[in-house]
Amino acid sequence: MQYEMVAGFETHVELATNTKIFCSCTTQFGADSNTHCCPICIGLPGVLPKLNRQAVRYAIMAGLATNCHIANISKMDRKNYCYPDLPKAYQISQYDKPLCENGYIQLSNGRKIRLNRIHIEEDAGKLIHKRGDTYVDYNRGGVPLIEIVSEPDIRSVEEAKEYVEKLQQIMRYIGVSDCRMQEGSMRCDVNVSVRPVGSTELGTRTEIKNMNSITFIGRAMEYEFARQVDLIESGGEVEQQTLRYNDAENTTSPMRGKEDANDYRYFRDPDLVTISVTDEEIEELKAKIPELPFEKVERYVNELGLSEKDAANIAKYRNIAEFFEAASEGVKNPKSVSNFIIGQIFRRLETEEDKENFDIKTTPEQLCELVKLIEAGKIKNNLAKSTLEKMLDTGKPVTEFVSESDMAGLDENALAELCKKAVESNPKAVEDFKKGKQKAVKSLVGFVMKESRGKADAAAAEKIIIEIIGG
Amino acid sequence: MVTREDVINIARLSKLYIAEEDLDEMTKAMADIVKFADTINNASEDGVEFDNINNLSNAFREDEVVPSYDRDEILSNANDTDEGHFLVRKRV
Ligand SMILES: [Zn+2]
Numbered sequence: 001m002q003y004e005m006v007a008g009f010e011t012h013v014e015l016a017t018n019t020k021i022f023c024s025c026t027t028q029f030g031a032d033s034n035t036h037c038c039p040i041c042i043g044l045p046g047v048l049p050k051l052n053r054q055a056v057r058y059a060i061m062a063g064l065a066t067n068c069h070i071a072n073i074s075k076m077d078r079k080n081y082c083y084p085d086l087p088k089a090y091q092i093s094q095y096d097k098p099l100c101e102n103g104y105i106q107l108s109n110g111r112k113i114r115l116n117r118i119h120i121e122e123d124a125g126k127l128i129h130k131r132g133d134t135y136v137d138y139n140r141g142g143v144p145l146i147e148i149v150s151e152p153d154i155r156s157v158e159e160a161k162e163y164v165e166k167l168q169q170i171m172r173y174i175g176v177s178d179c180r181m182q183e184g185s186m187r188c189d190v191n192v193s194v195r196p197v198g199s200t201e202l203g204t205r206t207e208i209k210n211m212n213s214i215t216f217i218g219r220a221m222e223y224e225f226a227r228q229v230d231l232i233e234s235g236g237e238v239e240q241q242t243l244r245y246n247d248a249e250n251t252t253s254p255m256r257g258k259e260d261a262n263d264y265r266y267f268r269d270p271d272l273v274t275i276s277v278t279d280e281e282i283e284e285l286k287a288k289i290p291e292l293p294f295e296k297v298e299r300y301v302n303e304l305g306l307s308e309k310d311a312a313n314i315a316k317y318r319n320i321a322e323f324f325e326a327a328s329e330g331v332k333n334p335k336s337v338s339n340f341i342i343g344q345i346f347r348r349l350e351t352e353e354d355k356e357n358f359d360i361k362t363t364p365e366q367l368c369e370l371v372k373l374i375e376a377g378k379i380k381n382n383l384a385k386s387t388l389e390k391m392l393d394t395g396k397p398v399t400e401f402v403s404e405s406d407m408a409g410l411d412e413n414a415l416a417e418l419c420k421k422a423v424e425s426n427p428k429a430v431e432d433f434k435k436g437k438q439k440a441v442k443s444l445v446g447f448v449m450k451e452s453r454g455k456a457d458a459a460a461a462e463k464i465i466i467e468i469i470g471g
Numbered sequence: 472m473v474t475r476e477d478v479i480n481i482a483r484l485s486k487l488y489i490a491e492e493d494l495d496e497m498t499k500a501m502a503d504i505v506k507f508a509d510t511i512n513n514a515s516e517d518g519v520e521f522d523n524i525n526n527l528s529n530a531f532r533e534d535e536v537v538p539s540y541d542r543d544e545i546l547s548n549a550n551d552t553d554e555g556h557f558l559v560r561k562r563v
Contacts, residue, residue, distance in 0.1 A: 018534050019532075019534050019535065019536050019537075024532065024536060024537035025537070025539045026539065032555060033554075033555045033556050034542050034545050034546060034556065034557070035539060037539055037545045038539050038540050038545075039540070042545060044548070050531070050532040051530065051531055051532060052531070052532055052534050053531035053533060053534065054533075054534035055534075073528075080484070081484075082484055084557070084559045089486075128556070131561075133553075133558060133559065133561050134558070134559040135553065135554070135556035135557070135558060135559075136556055136559060138545075138557070272530075273525070273528050273529065273530045274527065274528040275528065275529065276528040276529055
């Protein structure tokens with residue numbers, strides 16, 4: 001029998017606020033343990049939490065960018081459970097009145113992954129297990145999170161990866177989170193079930209907790225899919241349980257028994273008043289949402305003539321997309337701008353983070369100037385490439401490296417002279433060419449390019465050289 | 472209905488110890504408390520929102536950092552600490 005994978009995601013995203021969700025401690029990552037704490041975020045009795053306005057705004061923006069309906073009225077609830085990462089023995093979250101509902105993310109194959117809800121909540125502290133003891137650091141406790149809950153609409157590992165990447169891109173674009181999975185500012189719980197192809201019923205699902213890498217998500221889902229299919233094929237049944245993915249062995253294993261939903265004893269947090277958002281405020285936040293990556297890809301392909309792949313590569317990072325758009329201002333063929341970015345500039349940006357930051361010396365105006373000179377026929381491509389390298393090294397404009405006389409190009413006579421010189425000074429290459437070694441002509445052209453300091457038109461030079469040798 | 476098992480479960484979740492001989496009395500007390508809380512059902516009328524009886528909304532804080540507490544002070548109430556952490560000892 002053929003089986004199909006059915007998966008849904010619960011994605012936690014740390015919001016990029018300066019302070020925690022209910023107190024004014026900083027959210028900065030990487031400090032000494034328990035140095036970003038106060039009585040509120042370590043849960044001392046008698047303190048009064050106060051909601052961070054910016055966290056609410058960011059969550060609404062996340063909802064708007066994922067096609068959610070924003071609730072005019074929502075509230076905070078207590079989710080009770082007892083574990084050392086939670087000093088109050090409850091987490092302040094949202095239960096039956098979340099801030100955002102009924103959104104979706106559209107995948108490149110056209111399928112929509114529905115979002116059930118996005119709610120705000122506080123992050124838990126960090127636990128380090130040593131020799132059986134547990135060391136607790138509450139710096140992360142109280143950092144604002146949104147939890148993005150999808151419907152079980154994902155049907156393959158590819159769709160899952162694209163879904164996570166899209167969420168990551170969108171959240172970064174709108175500036176609500178840096179979504180750094182290694183640092184834990186974006187984490188996914190994935191629930192997976194299988195069913196016979198064609199069936200519309202949902203199978204029993206398992207939930208893989210706390211995944212912090214897209215690669216691992218893919219592997220864990222593949223493993224879990226195969227495990228469940230094997231189980232069913234051999235007459236067994238899938239047991240609903242919470243799993244942990246072990247990346248070293250590429251397996252999943254059950255976690256300690258988790259209390260089921262009833263035991264969370266959700267109730268309204270009496271310390272926190274209703275959140276009321278007016279339509280005007282929603283409109284105001286909507287106006288802050290920039291053109292999103294997939295919208296950019298569409299525009300780059302349809303209006304600027306980029307390939308789908310190049311468009312996606314540029315639009316993936318907001319800084320790069322903005323650089324590209326500024327550098328394409330008034331350019332006839334923006335494709336040459338994207339070629340410089342994806343070719344030469346990307347070579348200098350090794351990591352994803354480098355690309356995200358896009359810290360280069362050349363300004364978009366400078367690249368624009370260079371491309372316009374090429375389009376006006378004043379600089380040949382080879383010269384442009386080597387010039388761009390110098391520009392990127394120094395941050396200086398093209399005019400620093402290419403003089404007026406360089407840009408004037410070579411007139412026909414000068415070119416013919418140089419070609420003649422090339423033939424005369426390279427008897428070996430000429431000999432080779434005559435013997436039928438076609439490639440030998442390239443070294444002659446190279447000579448011309450070098451002598452002309454890149455000004456010559458290589459194709460024209462080649463033609464003239466062949467004429468000279470032949471004649 | 473509150474059962475002995477409910478009380479044991481709630482006590483466990485609340486990290487409370489209840490002696491075996493107190494369980495019956497505690498179960499009855501819990502049942503009385505729940506019954507008392509149930510009186511709120513009599514007050515319910517359709518369309519009346521009890522969720523927000525104060526009619527308060529939007530008590531927000533601006534997103535401005537205030538220095539946190541000294542770590543020694545933060546850890547001063549803990550039962551056990553080590554290397555700047557709260558320490559939860561292995562349960563034997
Ligand atoms: Zn705090």
